[in-house]
Amino acid sequence: MDVRQYDPAIARWTVIDPVTHYTESPYNAFSNNPVYFADPSGASPIYNSTTGQYVINGKEVSFNEAMSYANSGGNSDGSNNNVSDTNNSDANNGDNSTIKFPKGEDYEKKYPRLTKLAKQIHSYVQNNSDLLYYLSYYSGYSTMEVLEKLQYGQGTELQSWFYTGEDSDNNGWTPNTGNFITVNAKFVNGLEIAKRNSTIQATSFLLMTTILHEFIHSSRVKNHLPDVTAEYGKALEKYGFGEDINKNNAHEYYQKNGWDFKY
Structure with a gap:
């Protein structure tokens, strides 16, 4: 899970535990973003959960632009990584x-x-x-x-x-x-x-x-x-x-x- 989903000030996770809340989509543990937008590595994500904006190569883009870009395998830094992920359902x-x-x-x-x-x-x-x-x-x-x-x-x-x-x-x-x-x-x-x-x-x-x-x-x-x-x-x-x-x-x-x- 992305470390930024944990709030040390209150010592609590700010998202659901997908193991405990098994009736919920596991993607709810990642601010309900697509797997392409998840950020387990700590690298800059396409989706900025703080501002609520989608970012590609430092530029804020629309939801549809982010969807199109991520679907092509694009990363937030402008590179491309179109691979199959075992986390994909x-x-x-x-x-x-x-x-x-x-x-x-x-x-x-x-x-x-x-x-x-x-x-x-x-x-x-x-x-x-x-x-x-x-x-x-x-x-x-x-x-x-x-x-x-x-x-x-x-x-x-x-x-x-x-x-x-x-x-x-x-x-x-x-x-x-x-x-x-x-x-x-x-x-x-x-x-x-x-x-x-x-x-x-x-x-x-x-x-x-x-x-x-x-x-x-x-x-x-x-x-x-x-x-x-x-x-x-x-x-x-x-x-x-x-x-x-x-x-x-x-x-x-x-x-x-x-x-x-x-x-």
């Missing part, structure tokens, strides 16, 4: 959670709007730092890893399923293995046939929040974090969007959250 599970569709099923032709939606989630999350924070907090991934895993094209499958009986109005579901996530085909088909812009925006927002909700469940399974002691997906929605999103309030909250689906 994927090194332990051999998989990632990036959005893709099942092989052998032409989802891109069958669900063109769902495909466009899946491709727009990454940029929406990247531009909403509070949402990104809670995605990291509840998933067990660093913020950098969250952004990597929300890119379109590889990893955990996103499937469209029809739910029946008591579950017919469920927004989505994730199996105990966390190998794939599902969204309710009723809402997917509704998105594809909707005509009014407000309906398209509300339905796409409902699906987007559902995907991120299920992403939390899948990620916690893969990161070996408890997922049955609380509804962490709903916690993400409450803190990330302001409410548990459902078909009755999606129209109100897509506007409150600045959602603008390009279809």
Whole structure:
């Protein structure tokens, strides 16, 4: 752990103990910064926890600039060190959670709007730092890893399923293995046939929040974090969007959250 996380004046650590607080993301022990921004060596970090600013080669930069730079393997002194780190969660599970569709099923032709939606989630999350924070907090991934895993094209499958009986109005579901996530085909088909812009925006927002909700469940399974002691997906929605999103309030909250689906 970075020695600067210890306050000798009060003889206390200023961050959680990831071993004791096992339900929390281990990245919370490092001011919730991506592993690229952690500073166990004592060298100058990209993120300055004192000023709350991101610094590259002595110059303060924006959050997005720091994300882009760190993703390329850059160090705070301007050098580059693009290597695999065994502290990365994927090194332990051999998989990632990036959005893709099942092989052998032409989802891109069958669900063109769902495909466009899946491709727009990454940029929406990247531009909403509070949402990104809670995605990291509840998933067990660093913020950098969250952004990597929300890119379109590889990893955990996103499937469209029809739910029946008591579950017919469920927004989505994730199996105990966390190998794939599902969204309710009723809402997917509704998105594809909707005509009014407000309906398209509300339905796409409902699906987007559902995907991120299920992403939390899948990620916690893969990161070996408890997922049955609380509804962490709903916690993400409450803190990330302001409410548990459902078909009755999606129209109100897509506007409150600045959602603008390009279809």
